[in-house]
Amino acid sequence: MSPSKRTSADTENLPDEPDDLQLVARSQAGDQQAFNQLVTRYRSRAFSMIYNVVRNEQDAWDLAQDGFLKAWKSIARFRGQSSFYTWLYRILMNVAIDSIRKKQIHGGTEFDDAIGLRNIEPGAVTLPKGELQPIEKISDQEVRTRIDAALVKLSPEHRAVIVLREIDGLEYQEIADVLDCSIGTVMSRLFYARKKLQTLLRDVYENL
Amino acid sequence: MKTFEERYTGWIDGKLTAAEAAAFERELESVPDALPDKTDALRLGDFLRRHADAPSLTNADFFSHQVAARIAAESGREVKSDRRHWWQWSIPQLAMVGSACLLLAGGLFKMMIPTGTPEGAGTPYFAEIVDARTDNPHVSATPVYNPKDNVTVLWLDGLDYLPASAQLN
Numbered sequence: 001m002s003p004s005k006r007t008s009a010d011t012e013n014l015p016d017e018p019d020d021l022q023l024v025a026r027s028q029a030g031d032q033q034a035f036n037q038l039v040t041r042y043r044s045r046a047f048s049m050i051y052n053v054v055r056n057e058q059d060a061w062d063l064a065q066d067g068f069l070k071a072w073k074s075i076a077r078f079r080g081q082s083s084f085y086t087w088l089y090r091i092l093m094n095v096a097i098d099s100i101r102k103k104q105i106h107g108g109t110e111f112d113d114a115i116g117l118r119n120i121e122p123g124a125v126t127l128p129k130g131e132l133q134p135i136e137k138i139s140d141q142e143v144r145t146r147i148d149a150a151l152v153k154l155s156p157e158h159r160a161v162i163v164l165r166e167i168d169g170l171e172y173q174e175i176a177d178v179l180d181c182s183i184g185t186v187m188s189r190l191f192y193a194r195k196k197l198q199t200l201l202r203d204v205y206e207n208l
Numbered sequence: 209m210k211t212f213e214e215r216y217t218g219w220i221d222g223k224l225t226a227a228e229a230a231a232f233e234r235e236l237e238s239v240p241d242a243l244p245d246k247t248d249a250l251r252l253g254d255f256l257r258r259h260a261d262a263p264s265l266t267n268a269d270f271f272s273h274q275v276a277a278r279i280a281a282e283s284g285r286e287v288k289s290d291r292r293h294w295w296q297w298s299i300p301q302l303a304m305v306g307s308a309c310l311l312l313a314g315g316l317f318k319m320m321i322p323t324g325t326p327e328g329a330g331t332p333y334f335a336e337i338v339d340a341r342t343d344n345p346h347v348s349a350t351p352v353y354n355p356k357d358n359v360t361v362l363w364l365d366g367l368d369y370l371p372a373s374a375q376l377n
Contacts, residue, residue, distance in 0.1 A: 032279055039275050044265045051262035060262070061271065068275045069282065140259070147260045165221075166256040172223065184214050191213035194220075194249050197256075202248070205255035 020084040027075045035075065039068050042085060046092050052163040053096040053156075055148040063099050067092040082177070090178045093160060100156040143204060150200040158193035161186055220249045342367060 018026075018037070026034035046067060051060035071091050078087055138146075151159055160179055164170045165186075170178070175186045210218070215232050218224045224232060236242040265271060297305070347366035354361065364370075 032276065032283070035279065036272060036276050039272050040268075043268055043271050043275075047265040047271070048262035052260065057263060061265075065271070065275050065278065069278050072279050073282070143259050147256065151260070162256070166253045167260050169257075184210065187214040187217040188211060190217045194217075194252060198245075198248055198252055201252065201255070205251055208255070 021080060024075065024078055024084050027072070035072055038084065042088060046088065049089065049168065050092055050096045052167050053093070053159055054099060055151055059099065063095050064092065067095040070095065086177070093178050097156040097160055100159065138204060138207065146201060146204050150197055153200065154193055154196060158189050158196070161189040162193045162197065165190055220246050344368065
């Protein structure tokens with residue numbers, strides 16, 4: 001799902017509804033009602049995107065609100081070089097990543113990106129098989145809990161690329177635009193993020 | 209030149225050109241687990257797409273309401289902050305206010321601070337008489353106040369003589 005594409009029912013325009021750029025222009029003129037329409041249009045996707053990064057509903061709710069407030073404050077700087085949602089997406093992702101970084105500083109969470117990668121030689125592409133024992137059956141809730149726990153162990157940067165690529169389905173260039181980095185950096189981060197998640201989650205997805 | 213990690217990621221996602229992919233696969237021939245790992249990585253991606261989806265936003269209208277309230281509050285603060293405080297005035301404004309303050313202070317000084325001899329205060333003449341001494345026990349002094357001229361006269365009886373400096377002309 002590209003940020004420039006609209007797939008959610010929440011974001012579909014009715015024929016007589018103004019398009020994003022019209023609403024943005026009115027918002028730039030100070031029309032709060034126009035901006036509220038944009039919030040209504042994108043609130044679900046904003047919430048989902050942030051949730052996928054922070055893995056906590058309450059945090060996702062608060063951060064999505066912070067993201068919209070930031071977007072309102074900087075709407076005058078939107079020049080229409082990308083779609084409004086791509087622009088909003090970048091703001092939301094930055095809000096989410098900043099939140100993880102703050103939690104890391106205040107909560108003492110440490111992201112050990114070397115976990116599971118210690119045995120990878122430069123020329124090796126595979127990981128040692130997971131040390132966890134196979135599990136008989138795992139409920140959807142347990143799967144979700146395991147995914148949350150694994151994603152939380154990734155650094156903000158690695159978590160962001162995995163979410164943007166694997167869950168949101170963005171192309172490398174789109175991810176690079178959102179995260180303001182090079183495509184090479186995106187690909188490199190994806191390599192390490194995948195390796196770590198393979199180690200942390202293999203016993204789950206191999207047994208489903 | 210792409211790093212190994214970059215080419216490996218591109219290979220998994222099918223983003224290498226045909227030539228790049230062929231060259232990279234030749235490089236991977238010495239790594240027997242490469243293909244199983246690619247399958248594993250694709251499985252991970254599929255697993256995440258199917259199971260890591262976010263819950264839907266509940267109370268969506270309340271969410272919008274809260275955002276609107278925060279924006280309204282923020283806009284109110286911005287309007288207030290547009291009013292300039294006195295320390296943000298320009299130099300001409302400060303000069304005008306300073307001049308007005310000086311004029312006001314001058315007016316108040318003129319009105320409030322008394323000038324000249326205060327009413328009812330003693331005169332030098334009185335002080336000179338008091339300084340005069342005599343041994344005569346029959347000398348008496350009587351103050352007489354004249355409200356019309358605002359003058360108090362000290363009437364002395366029984367002095368043998370009056371000092372020349374205290375005599376009335």
